[in-house]
Amino acid sequence: MNEQGNADQGLRIISYLISGLVFYGGLGWLADHLLSTAFWLPIGLILGTVAGIYLVIKRYGRA
Amino acid sequence: MSGLSSLLVPMEGEGDHSGWPPSAESFNSRPLFPELGPNFAWLNNHMAQAVIGALIVIGVWLWLARRHSVVPGKRQFFGEQAYNLVRNSVARDALGPDFRKYLPYLLALFSFILVNNLFGELFVFMFPTFSKIGYAYGLALCTFILYNAVGIKKWGFAHYMRKMTLPEGVPWPLWFLIIPLEFLSNFIVRPFTLALRLFANLFAGHLVVLVFVLGSTLLMSMSEPIGQFSVGLMKTAGAVGIVFSFAIFALELLIAFIQAYIFTVLTAQYVASSLAEDH
Numbered sequence: 635m636n637e638q639g640n641a642d643q644g645l646r647i648i649s650y651l652i653s654g655l656v657f658y659g660g661l662g663w664l665a666d667h668l669l670s671t672a673f674w675l676p677i678g679l680i681l682g683t684v685a686g687i688y689l690v691i692k693r694y695g696r697a
Numbered sequence: 698m699s700g701l702s703s704l705l706v707p708m709e710g711e712g713d714h715s716g717w718p719p720s721a722e723s724f725n726s727r728p729l730f731p732e733l734g735p736n737f738a739w740l741n742n743h744m745a746q747a748v749i750g751a752l753i754v755i756g757v758w759l760w761l762a763r764r765h766s767v768v769p770g771k772r773q774f775f776g777e778q779a780y781n782l783v784r785n786s787v788a789r790d791a792l793g794p795d796f797r798k799y800l801p802y803l804l805a806l807f808s809f810i811l812v813n814n815l816f817g818e819l820f821v822f823m824f825p826t827f828s829k830i831g832y833a834y835g836l837a838l839c840t841f842i843l844y845n846a847v848g849i850k851k852w853g854f855a856h857y858m859r860k861m862t863l864p865e866g867v868p869w870p871l872w873f874l875i876i877p878l879e880f881l882s883n884f885i886v887r888p889f890t891l892a893l894r895l896f897a898n899l900f901a902g903h904l905v906v907l908v909f910v911l912g913s914t915l916l917m918s919m920s921e922p923i924g925q926f927s928v929g930l931m932k933t934a935g936a937v938g939i940v941f942s943f944a945i946f947a948l949e950l951l952i953a954f955i956q957a958y959i960f961t962v963l964t965a966q967y968v969a970s971s972l973a974e975d976h
Binding site: 645 | 787790791864866868871874875877878879881882885886887890958962963965966967970
């Protein structure tokens, strides 16, 4: 893997982590908004981060 | 909308701006022919400079490609060096043996971004086109269409979507957790951050230049003291600021090049990743 490939890989890993936070955090926020609760957002954020990290390990953790 | 979020939507700003203090409004476009009314407001100075940038790119490459000889002259040598930079260190590194198909797009992309970025440091325009986010979105859209189209062409739609949304070795109970993330990451976040990276670097850089140059000029034009600051102190600070602004300009030249390069590199990588056997 060359130097540019590494740069791309780093940016993709960030993009996975962002996606996790945005998607599941967003679902959590939506649930809070609709149900008038306040605990779904942190649950969603944590779940999203976990899913993002899991995805990074699955994609890049083998080498 | 106000504040930062309004920067991310490509809209024309309203109203005239006096120029001080420098702000996001310093980036508003001016219609070239205000007398024609709002129907022709799209024909503004920044669009004109993007078109001129494209013409410069076409002209320069035509000029560099003319009358080649076996022993290259200075012009041909320069042209070949610029071509080799994109060909060898971007296209061939990322895309492997069949890089040739994508080379025209990559080279055009690189030179177009570079020329438009340099507009921010050179006279005549003094404004980097891609510090307007709409232009950066346009480029990212081209790249988005390219890497998806070649992926779909090579793998077929269903296989390509599966490849881009499902990494190998994920047990099926986790699919519902993973698929939306992969989709969001590959089809939305990556092209979006590609545009944002270009936009934010040039926007911030140009704003810093504005603050340095305009602020220093304002300080040097002071004629009466403000509070405990004497006129001499303010004029000295202004002169020092002007000198420092040249360092900022040098930094911006570097950033103009780096951003053009990284955009091209990442475009090549995106194409490579949608063509790759597995990743």
